[in-house]
Amino acid sequence: MLALAHAELGRLFDALHAEGYRVIGPTVRSAAIVYEELDGPADLPVGWTDEQAPGRYRLVRRDDDAAFGYVVGPHTWKAHLFPPRERLFQARRRPDGRVGFDPVLPDEPPTAFLGVRACEVAAMEVQDRVFLEGPHAEPRYAARRRQAFLVGVSCLEAGQLCFCASTSTGPRVDHGVDLAMAELPGAYLFEAGTERGRAVLDRLSARPATAEEHRHLDEGIERARGQMGRTLATDGLPELLFGNLDHPRWAAVAERCLACGNCTSVCPTCFCSSAHEESDLTGDDAARVRTWDSCFSLEHAEIHGVNVRPTVEDRYRQWLTHKVGSWVSQFGVSGCVGCGRCIAWCPVGIDLTEELAAIRADSAAPAPMPVRQAPAAATDDALVPRAAVVIGVTRESADVVTLHLACDPPLALRPGQFTMLSLPGLGEAAISVSGTWGDAFEQTIRDVGAVSGALSALRPGQQLGIRGPYGNGWPLDAARGRPVVVIAGGIGLAPLRGAIRFLLEHPLDYPDVRLVYGTRTPDDILFGHEMLGWASRPGFRMAITVDRADLSWRGDVGVVTRLLRREPLSPEATYLMCGPEVMMRFAVEALTAAGVPSDHLYLAMERHMKCAAGFCGRCQYGPFFVCKDGPIFRHDQVARLFGREGF
Amino acid sequence: MAAATRPRLGVFKLASCDGCQLTLLDCEDELLAVAGAVDIVRFSEASSRPDDGQPFDLTLVEGSVSAPEHVEQIHRLRARSKRLVTIGACANAGGIQALRNWVDAEEVMRVVYARPDYIRSLATSTPISAHVPVDFELRGCPIAREQLLELITAMLTGRRPALRDESVCMECKRRGNVCVTVATGEPCLGPVTHTGCGALCPSYDRGCYGCFGPRERASTGSLASWFLQQGMVPAEALRRFRGINGWSEAFRKESERHER
Numbered sequence: 010m011l012a013l014a015h016a017e018l019g020r021l022f023d024a025l026h027a028e029g030y031r032v033i034g035p036t037v038r039s040a041a042i043v044y045e046e047l048d049g050p051a052d053l054p055v056g057w058t059d060e061q062a063p064g065r066y067r068l069v070r071r072d073d074d075a076a077f078g079y080v081v082g083p084h085t086w087k088a089h090l091f092p093p094r095e096r097l098f099q100a101r102r103r104p105d106g107r108v109g110f111d112p113v114l115p116d117e118p119p120t121a122f123l124g125v126r127a128c129e130v131a132a133m134e135v136q137d138r139v140f141l142e143g144p145h146a147e148p149r150y151a152a153r154r155r156q157a158f159l160v161g162v163s164c165l166e167a168g169q170l171c172f173c174a175s176t177s178t179g180p181r182v183d184h185g186v187d188l189a190m191a192e193l194p195g196a197y198l199f200e201a202g203t204e205r206g207r208a209v210l211d212r213l214s215a216r217p218a219t220a221e222e223h224r225h226l227d228e229g230i231e232r233a234r235g236q237m238g239r240t241l242a243t244d245g246l247p248e249l250l251f252g253n254l255d256h257p258r259w260a261a262v263a264e265r266c267l268a269c270g271n272c273t274s275v276c277p278t279c280f281c282s283s284a285h286e287e288s289d290l291t292g293d294d295a296a297r298v299r300t301w302d303s304c305f306s307l308e309h310a311e312i313h314g315v316n317v318r319p320t321v322e323d324r325y326r327q328w329l330t331h332k333v334g335s336w337v338s339q340f341g342v343s344g345c346v347g348c349g350r351c352i353a354w355c356p357v358g359i360d361l362t363e364e365l366a367a368i369r370a371d372s373a374a375p376a377p378m379p380v381r382q383a384p385a386a387a388t389d390d391a392l393v394p395r396a397a398v399v400i401g402v403t404r405e406s407a408d409v410v411t412l413h414l415a416c417d418p419p420l421a422l423r424p425g426q427f428t429m430l431s432l433p434g435l436g437e438a439a440i441s442v443s444g445t446w447g448d449a450f451e452q453t454i455r456d457v458g459a460v461s462g463a464l465s466a467l468r469p470g471q472q473l474g475i476r477g478p479y480g481n482g483w484p485l486d487a488a489r490g491r492p493v494v495v496i497a498g499g500i501g502l503a504p505l506r507g508a509i510r511f512l513l514e515h516p517l518d519y520p521d522v523r524l525v526y527g528t529r530t531p532d533d534i535l536f537g538h539e540m541l542g543w544a545s546r547p548g549f550r551m552a553i554t555v556d557r558a559d560l561s562w563r564g565d566v567g568v569v570t571r572l573l574r575r576e577p578l579s580p581e582a583t584y585l586m587c588g589p590e591v592m593m594r595f596a597v598e599a600l601t602a603a604g605v606p607s608d609h610l611y612l613a614m615e616r617h618m619k620c621a622a623g624f625c626g627r628c629q630y631g632p633f634f635v636c637k638d639g640p641i642f643r644h645d646q647v648a649r650l651f652g653r654e655g656f
Numbered sequence: 657m658a659a660a661t662r663p664r665l666g667v668f669k670l671a672s673c674d675g676c677q678l679t680l681l682d683c684e685d686e687l688l689a690v691a692g693a694v695d696i697v698r699f700s701e702a703s704s705r706p707d708d709g710q711p712f713d714l715t716l717v718e719g720s721v722s723a724p725e726h727v728e729q730i731h732r733l734r735a736r737s738k739r740l741v742t743i744g745a746c747a748n749a750g751g752i753q754a755l756r757n758w759v760d761a762e763e764v765m766r767v768v769y770a771r772p773d774y775i776r777s778l779a780t781s782t783p784i785s786a787h788v789p790v791d792f793e794l795r796g797c798p799i800a801r802e803q804l805l806e807l808i809t810a811m812l813t814g815r816r817p818a819l820r821d822e823s824v825c826m827e828c829k830r831r832g833n834v835c836v837t838v839a840t841g842e843p844c845l846g847p848v849t850h851t852g853c854g855a856l857c858p859s860y861d862r863g864c865y866g867c868f869g870p871r872e873r874a875s876t877g878s879l880a881s882w883f884l885q886q887g888m889v890p891a892e893a894l895r896r897f898r899g900i901n902g903w904s905e906a907f908r909k910e911s912e913r914h915e916r
Contacts, residue, residue, distance in 0.1 A: 292813030
């Protein structure tokens with residue numbers, strides 16, 4: 010370890026500048042210590058500290074000249090790695106119907122982050138798991154993260170809202186930085202963590218630290234550990250929370266919670282985002298812009314007109330059960346690093362440590378949580394579309410069309426997967442793949458809004474943007490050799506069509522296939538012509554019901570479950586379901602009552618899939634992202650949440 | 657685009673200060689492009705082109721329903737408009753003139769005007785949506801230029817306008833502002849207020865006045881309780897919520913909770 014006198018700190022800035030970095034670090038602005046670009050030591054918050062309480066932060070004078078004598082302020086480093094607002098790509102649509110997409114990648118100068126706390130290093134490592142692990146990696150985050158030079162500063166004093174000792178994420182910066190630093194009353198101590206850290210350290214002409222300085226550092230760390238104003242019992246938190254989804258505390262905290270999103274914005278690990286189209290008045294030159302979003306916002310849980318988390322109670326529970334609960338199942342680590350920002354910057358002072366303690370103090374039995382699956386290898390930029398061309402259009406009903414599409418290179422698709430289809434300047438929608446035909450593929454779209462309406466209006470020869478394929482697909486291997494019952498409602502038949510085709514093409518593997526299909530009216534029946542062909546196959550049976558019909562309809566009227574019950578429901582069979590959640594709920598009830606085991610039921614879940622790559626958090630469903638862990642779930646995976654409101 | 661196929665735009669006012677119409681004129685850089693893309697048939701603040709009586713594709717209306725003739729006028733406009741968008745706090749919530757809704761309007765007229773018999777005014781100032789169905793509310797006092805352009809662009813390109821219903825805090829944090837309430841104790845309506853201003857006041861270290869009206873799920877009760885705990889007197893809490901958007905449901909109910 011090396012040491013510099015306080016007056017020599019300018020050498021660190023000189024060294025970083027000489028190595029080509031601009032420096033972002035703590036400085037005083039608007040009555041707080043924030044992270045902004047610094048010219049030199051004079052910009053540091055020398056002689057200032059922060060006093061924090063729930064809903065309260067005050068900058069106060071210290072009686073010494075410490076430059077790092079505060080804990081953490083309202084800013085986070087995530088703003089520099091995952092900016093609050095960022096263009097993802099530029100898009101064009103020409104009058105001839107061709108489209109083009111140009112990714113926008115970071116173009117910032119090399120940056121050093123000065124004053125990274127141990128909890129903040131931990132937070133970056135949490136976000137690394139979100140953005141860098143598979144199946145997709147976010148190249149913008151990756152580029153900034155790779156480039157950022159981290160100067161960590163250990164905390165020798167802790168704040169009233171700190172609890173990194175409970176979350177094991179501090180207070181000592183002992184890994185994950187290029188240069189680790191500590192501020193003692195008489196000197197700064199330095200230790201390099203990487204080669205490039207060593208290069209900066211070599212420029213400092215620092216002297217070796219004394220044994221006494223080593224001891225002061227250790228004492229300071231221990232002092233900070235003992236000073237923390239908050240504690241959090243972390244053991245078994247995911248199981249505790251998912252076993253207490255009906256705890257009265259959720260309603261109590263919802264009375265206070267403003268659902269304003271401040272906690273998620275100041276949280277160094279929260280990663281939810283939204284994306285929207287921006288364009289000039291003509292719409293020809295457009296861009297997709299990503300912005301920070303929050304699970305407390307209305308739009309976050311919307312699926313065309315339905316909001317799955319309408320109440321403040323739903324949203325707070327979503328946030329906290331994810332942050333310290335299902336986060337562990339998803340990423341193998343808690344989303345809380347003990348920095349206390351969400352407590353200080355909550356405008357009404359809600360304290361998550363207090364809420365969690367209250368739930369723990371009076372809790373029901375814990376619930377088992379899924380074990381984290383090893384992430385697939387990360388692939389390249391998943392957020393920028395490429396062009397696909399419309400090679401044919403089939404009108405299926407008054408408001409449904411099937412687009413026959415091709416793109417180069419062709420997509421490798423499994424039945425049940427989906428893609429993100431887009432038009433520049435208009436927007437993007439998740440659409441299931443309804444079939445493949447050689448290298449071409451089909452996607453069936455119902456016109457329910459601006460984007461799906463414009464996609465439905467495409468003509469052969471025109472282009473559109475495509476991302477994907479995404480999602481896991483139907484469990485056709487698991488179903489081999491057993492009877493298969495396909496239960497579809499409305500447009501839900503589209504993602505099942507590819508599976509049905511596959512089953513019928515392999516009659517030896519799937520000798521007994523039954524389709525039960527419900528839709529609104531006889532005119533809404535999809536794939537009618539193709540169904541006639543299916544009906545002639547041996548080993549295939551089919552029944553259709555509609556919600557309402559005129560007298561010309563000779564078939565069934567009523568709900569799908571009634572049709573389903575008409576034949577014995579074999580516990581041996583595999584059941585594949587896609588349709589409105591309420592239909593699937595009643596089907597699951599009927600099947601469960603008939604003794605079909607939970608692990609024979611497969612459901613295609615629908616949530617708002619915005620990025621489809623696991624980055625935006627919109628399709629969060631308990632411990633899963635519907636986009637990358639689904640959209641098809643075995644019932645026993647989601648049984649605890651399926652059919653419940655507010656998730 | 658030929659003039660005949662350009663969407664027809666009408667801009668009208670009821671009881672208002674004209675500030676929201678001025679926002680359209682304030683789109684200096686984009687105004688010519690807008691004028692090229694849409695046919696501005698009527699624009700009471702900026703044009704004296706005579707009304708041809710034909711329907712509008714998009715009608716922007718500022719101002720509240722405050723006088724008897726406004727009731728007729730807004731029904732006529734609704735009948736002529738494919739899409740009717742109300743712009744600004746007056747049109748969406750009754751405006752500052754809705755303060756009279758809590759008092760005896762006739763008495764006020766007697767006190768303020770030398771010849772109250774010259775005044776023809778309704779007893780209340782009400783939002784347009786209280787009289788006719790409204791397709792979209794563009795919030796603000798005045799409305800934000802960027803939001804107006806987004807609305808018009810989205811209409812022209814056929815997309816859903818990227819205009820969110822979220823707290824001012826979200827945009828405040830995206831801008832990197834320090835929360836004025838937490839860091840200085842200054843009361844701020846940001847958590848319960850609809851976004852759209854770009855967090856203007858907090859960007860200058862001032863609390864939000866709620867110009868854009870309540871957001872969805874505006875937890876005004878919790879925020880007001882916090883203000884009172886921090887030492888605000890009930891009369892001040894009442895005033896905070898009874899401002900430009902005082903007659904909007906969430907703010908109205910909150911201010912009434914603090915009446916003596």
